[in-house]
Amino acid sequence: MPETNGHDAPRVGFYVCHCGHNIAGIVDVAEVARFAGTLPNVIVARDYKYMCSDPGQELIITDIREHRLNRIVVASCSPLLHEHTFRVATEKGGLNPFYFQMVNIREDVSWVTENHDAATHKALDLVRAAVRRVAHHRSLATKHVRIHPDVLVVGAGISGIHAALTLANAGKKVTLVEREPTIGGHMAMFDKTFPTLDCAACILTPKMSAVKNHPNITLWSYSEVSEVSGYVGSYTVKVKRKPRFVSEELCVGCMECIDACVYKEGKTPDEFNQGLSKRKPVYIPFPQATPQVVLIDPDTCIEFKSGRCKKTCVEKCDRNAIDFKQKEEIKEIQVGTIILATGFKTFDPKRIPYYGYGKYPNVYSSLEVERLVNASGPTGGDLVLRDGRHPKTVGIIHCVGSRDRNTNRWCSRTCCMYSLKLAHLLKEHSEAEVYNFYIDIRAAGKAYEEFYDKLLEENIHFIRGRVAEVTDWSARPEEEGKMIIRVEDTLIGVVRRVPVDMVVLAVGMEPQADSQDVRRMFNISCSTEGFFLERHPKLAPVDTFTDGIFIAGACQGPKDIPDSVAQAGAAAAQALSLIDAGEVELEPNTAYVVEESCSGCKSCLNICPYTAITRDETRQKAFINEALCKGCGTCVATCPSGAIRQNLFEDEQIFSEIEGLLQEKESVLTGGGAWRAPA
Amino acid sequence: MKLPTPPALRTTVTNSPPRMKTVVRRLKFESELDLSFGEHVAERAYGQKLLSCIQCGTCSATCPLSHYMDYTPRKIIAMTREGFKDEVLNSLTIWLCASCYACTVQCPRQIHITDVMYALKREAIARGFYPARNPIPVLAKAFYERVRHDGRNTESRLLITLYLRTNPFKMLKEAMLGLHLFLTGRLSLKKEKIKGMKELRKMIDSVEPRKEAVPL
Amino acid sequence: MSYLYFPGCSLRSTGRPYEESILAVFRKLNIPLKELDDWNCCGATAYVSIDENRAFTLAARNLAIAERMQNNGNAGEDLMAPCSACYLVLEKTQHYMKTDEGVNTEVTAALRRGGFDYKGTTKVRHPLDILVNDIGIERIAKAVVRPMKGMKVACYYGCQVVRPFETFDHAAYPTTMDRLVTALGATAIDWPMKARCCGGSLTGTIQEAGLRLNRALLKEAEKRGANIILTCCPLCQHNLECYQKRINRRFGESIHIPVAYFTQFIGLALGIPRKELGIQRLFIPLKFADPPTKEAHAHA
Missing domain, CATH: 3.50.50.60 (FAD/NAD(P)-binding domain)
Known part of the structure; x- marks a missing residue:
């Protein structure tokens, strides 16, 4: 069926939902429908018990066909809940889904007042605004972004380990980055675990070696993520690999260098043992450390301090693994999704x-x-x-x-x-x-x-x-x-x-001491206490507000091992569902540059919170990466020459909406007073 | 060990607040506690798992007498397992327990609290930890003697012994009730005695008295 | 159907009308009772406060005598104990002899010294249990000659019949007696204190507390319209009846409600003469809402 032309004179279908008693208990829905029917361009106006139900959606679809409608307005609940539902219905009726506008008369009206008159009055105003606005809607195309199948997991405690293994077992390539010289996190330090009293090492070390040996996992211990750019499906990540001064490829973890160190006894508080013992400048955190590679602490090693050590360690190592000249390395990888499992302190x-x-x-x-x-x-x-x-x-x-x-x-x-x-x-x-x-x-x-x-x-x-x-x-x-x-x-x-x-x-x-830095780097949010914020505390506990970035374990809030593992599994599953879908649909509410008006002043570049805007130096114009743009509108408001506009928030759409709202000024200003139904 | 002076037993119930007389120390030093007390009592109460008590207070709420007690049953358990021996054995609570078992059937940890109270009573009697004229241990002892002597209990004689030993004046107070019972044929002074007394005494005496039990 | 009968000390003094009415009712229903040979004190609660193993030994002697009688021509006869305290101590002795090794060893040894080889087969029963669950409400109802119409009964079970073992009824909401009196034509009032403690021997020791418990029970029964309280334990009956005057004096109440044994009540319904049921021994005279039928008079 050919798509109905949006440039024809608008023919609006209007629907108001009772939502059981949620709306109809406060708002006079019959009056709302009657009123909508009197508005210009409105061809059909109905009220129905549950618009989101199948018969409710069917109403829209049938009306579009029978009455040749080309605009749809539904007054019901929050767009967060059912905007998608009604867009799909609009599309099924044969229209571009963006010829739809939603009016929230539940959360914004019936749930926030007990005054029936005021509620109905406000609903009428909102409906009038939406009907005016929808006339200016345009046909838009949803954009799709390809998801890179590789995953970055940050933090290799039990959560990160479990997430990495789950993904790797599903055949995905995982880069696992750990700040400490060994993976295992806090769990590796524990003696036994409640409530079963099984020893932490006995259940953790097999998973640690599985990580080390898994062909799909690249383990970078003693490393930190230093830079993240890109967007869902296509992140570019820089990882700083700190020097161990021991070659990870050559060292087999025989630990003879440690015995050979000129220090007969350790002098430095051992971090892994919480300072209850001392370690030497050349050390390994604990016998089952993974990777089983020693490292040298340059702050306490005589060779680094004076350059005059006998270097007995080097003498002893027959694999020549010790390399005092090792330098910090920056690695760059491409991933589609990221799981943060940075733990707690x-x-x-x-x-x-x-x-x-x-x-x-x-x-x-x-x-x-x-x-x-x-x-x-x-x-x-x-x-x-x-x-x-x-x-x-x-x-x-x-x-x-x-x-x-x-x-x-x-x-x-x-x-x-x-x-x-x-x-x-x-x-x-x-x-x-x-x-x-x-x-x-x-x-x-x-x-x-x-x-x-x-x-x-x-x-x-x-x-x-x-x-x-x-x-x-x-x-x-x-x-x-x-x-x-x-x-x-x-x-x-x-x-x-x-x-x-x-x-x-x-x-x-x-929260980890640097959780704020980490959250900025990955562009996610923290709750007030500093733990990473989930998208929804109940229904999206491992998602963040940034698409493609997930959180697992105690970085999201205090958590024991069973809960951390469960979350890690959930985060891995969320990442997998993106990867297996192959691409992700983006809301077309993005900003775009009207090039002939752009002066190339760069005002918009720094204010974009998503670093979506760059300057095309050859054309001397601003360029907006649609995949990065979240449609926040900051650049639109900032641009001094009005060269940036935004889909679904075009000036004429917003102004007509405001006009609609203010058309009957008295009603807006007096709120709870007696209302007059316009003739 | 010197026994603490037992407090006078108050049997009048009052709603008026106690008057402040002296400043009393309410701080407890760990050395004043008997850490083995809890286990000892649990063992005397057929291995009742006092330690599994979660201090929910169901026992106190279900007890028809808890509002007259100096410590509620819940508190008695807390104090028993923490070794507050003197407080527990001196408390009126254990004597107010009428063995109705309401606490026992409702305890979410299935602790037989009534049996614990019995164990505490025995402990208090054995160690002489009760107010001198507390009629309950006197009644218990008189009953014990009566039965050991006759094999049965003659209620009239038991009551006379009780009042003589606790409060002879009270016997006069109860005389009217006694007379009424006598007149309706419900109180007999005739001694009840069993035939197999010799055999019964042999049996009772063969049971090792608990080591803390006082000789009677 | 026949039973061994353990009267216990109370039924020979304050609880005399209980014994009289039990014997009369069982005779009327043609259920033979045989008194336990040379029974001794059950051990009772007071004894448990001194030495529990000796108390168990006392109770166990009775259990052992019962078992011996069962082996000598009284096969299958359960031991009926009408006093709640006796009933519980006998049951408790059975229980701990089965579950506690220390108790079992010591008590078994003591029994041996008395010449008993107790196997633990004796079953302890309460007359309320026997009347309702063995004899049956139907059979009793059929024998009623004087329906107790107009009687509003507060059935009071007390504690130790149902707790802690709940052998034949619920620990807090028992119904056996209620069903029984309903079958006799009376109305059982519903009240939440059916199994709330009367204080037991507290009325004789810490009397203030004991009287208060009984006051609460009596007042609630009256408030709910009961014109009689029925009990199944001599101590409960004694407390609720004999202390009513004192409760009224002490607390300025004006409670006046007869307290009888449930067996007396059954006896009346079955047309047994009042004297045989010991009704004249009650402190508070028992009056009926309806005059007795001619039939009942004739029977008497």
Whole structure:
């Protein structure tokens, strides 16, 4: 069927939706339909119970054919919900889908007032505006962008690893970029995992080696993304590969260079062990590190500092892998989609001075304790304190840096469960008397409450109350040499002083320190607390407001391993659905340059938030990349010579809409007053 | 160990707030607690899983007597497992428990709270942790003696013993009720006794008394 | 159908009308009862407060005697215990002998010393359970000669008959007695305190608390239009009836509601003379909403 010519005199079909009682309960829909029928160009005006239903859409399609309509206006809900539905119906009727205009009389009218008269009045104004506007609509073509099938995954903790493996197993080429010298993230540091108590390394290391060995995954550890440009389907990413001073191709991870180092003992706090042990200038984070490649820290290596080291490491390496001249490299890759899985950082307990972290040596953060009870940790799993003692009593303080307006307001979701786990492990390692000081126990995951139930019976104390202070002020001889935890036992109603040998601070989860830089680089948003913002908290939890960029794991908010893995899988699936579709449809509401009016002044170049505008130097004119343009209209408003216009927001469309709104001034200004139906 | 002075038992119920007399310390030092108390009581209550209590308070809300108690049943469990032995064994709560089992059937952790209360009563009696004239342990002991002696309980004699030992004045107060019962044939002074007394005593005596049980 | 009968100490004193009415009703229904040979105190709640294993031993002797009698010509006869406290202690002893090894070992050894080899086969039953579930409401209804029309009954179960074991009825909302009295022609009022505790022996010890519990029960029964409260436990009956005067005096109430045993009520409906049911022993005289029918008079 040939498309109806939009240049013929407008013949408008108008439809108002009851939306059950949602609209019809407040707005007099029959009056709206009657009124629309009186407006110029309107050929058909109807009201119907549910316009979005199949019969509702059928009304539009039939009317277009029978009444030779060439414009459609529907007054119903938000365009976010059903604009697409009605555009499709318009197209099925044989019109270009952009000859359609939607009026929101639900979210904008019936849901925001209880005054029937005012609501109906406002609906009439909006309808009049839309009917006038739609006369100026033009036929537009949707544009399609091809999706590059390769994917970038940023961050190789459990989320990034899982997302990369899912994509790679689906046959997609993945570049996995990790900032640290090894992949594995926080999970690699943990001892055991709740609620099953299986060892973190046992379940994680197979996935780490799978990443390393997967033919579809390019693993760049000790690397950071430095620049991102492009748009959905076609991103160009620059990755900075930091020098390890050891060739990744040659090193086999035999670690003989470490033994051979002129330093007999390590002198630098070991990052992986949370500073509980020392490492040498040449080191590997932990025995199962992936890739299994050592690296040299130039800040502490004598060769870098003085250039006069005996270089015993070089002598020892028979593969000649050590290369002091290695330089930073910038790699550039093309991908179609990006998954951000940049993780979290733990709360710095020094920020709560009352708990004595950094002051009393035997106050630990929970992450430190993970290393301390770990068989491959600094003490080989022996629970020995910084002062060399074995604790007889341990106090675990929950909610450190969580649920606290002085630090972080949010619940970190994982601390209750890992505190329970640590309580179990500490008891197992030391037979100490273990106290948990908690505000609430939040054990909402699968099998979590059962884990809590089990722990309750392990003779661990649960004292409900937020600890006020940890001090070494002993009030009685038996408290001498102990740290005293002062807390109200809110269940019993007394203030208690609990003397302990070891304090564990269950620190909360925070956004990474550089999350703001990362969000700017990838052009996504953060929620107020700094975690990456999802497109919809319920219905689009791994999408962002930038097409083709997805988020997974704790960079989106505090999350435990099961939830992180689930999100990583979801993000991979979202990326796959784009890749398998092959191309993506773009809304044609983009800006365009009327070249004869453009003076080439460059005013628009810097104000574009999507870097969609460049200057065509040969023609001396602005050029807008439609794939990058999001239709925000900033350039349209900025252009001093009015050379930039925008599809679906043409001047005549907007002005006629405004005229329509203001035609009956009184109605707009008086709002709730009695209204006159125009004759 | 010196036993704490038992507080006088208050049996009048009042809604007026207690008057402030002295400043009382409400801070608890860990060394004042008996950390083995919870396990000890649980063992006496047939291994009841006191530690699995989630402090929801269903027991207190379902108990018809909790509003007369100094500590609600929930609090008694919290204090028992945290080792607040003196407070628990001195509390009126354990004597107010009438063994109606309402808490037991509703407990979401299936703790047999009534049995825990029994265990606490036994513990308090054995350790002498109750107000001197608290009639409940006196009644329990009198009952015990009566049955050990006759194999059955003669209610009239039991009550006389109870009042003599606690509050002889109260016997006068109850005399009218006793008379009424006597006149309707519902109170007999005739001693009930079983034939197999020798065999019964042999059986009772063969049961090892709990080590903390006081000799009677 | 026949049963072994464990009266317990209360039914020989304050609960005498309970025993009289039970015996009369079972006789009327032709169900033989045989009193347990040389039974002893059940062990009761007070005893449990001193030494639970000795209390269990007392209860177990009764269970063992019952088993012995079953083996000697009384095969298959359950042990009926009408007092709630006895009923529960006997049941509880069975329960812990089955579930707790320590209790089982010690009590079994004590029984042996008394010459008993107890296998644990005795079943403890409450007369309410027997009347409704064994004999059956239909059979009882057929025997009614004086329908209890106009009687609005607050059925009061107390605690230990239904808790904690819920052997034959719900722990908080039991209905057995309600169904029974309905079959007798009476109206059972619905009230939420059917199984709320009467305080047990608190009326004799911490009396203030005990009286308050009973006041709440009595007031609610009256408020809901009951003209009689029926109980199935001697202690409940004693508390609710004998302390009414004192409750009125203490709290300035004017409660006046008869409290009888459910077996007395059945007996009346079956036309058994009042004296045989111990009605004259009640403190608060039992009056009927309707005058008795001629039939009933003739029968008496």
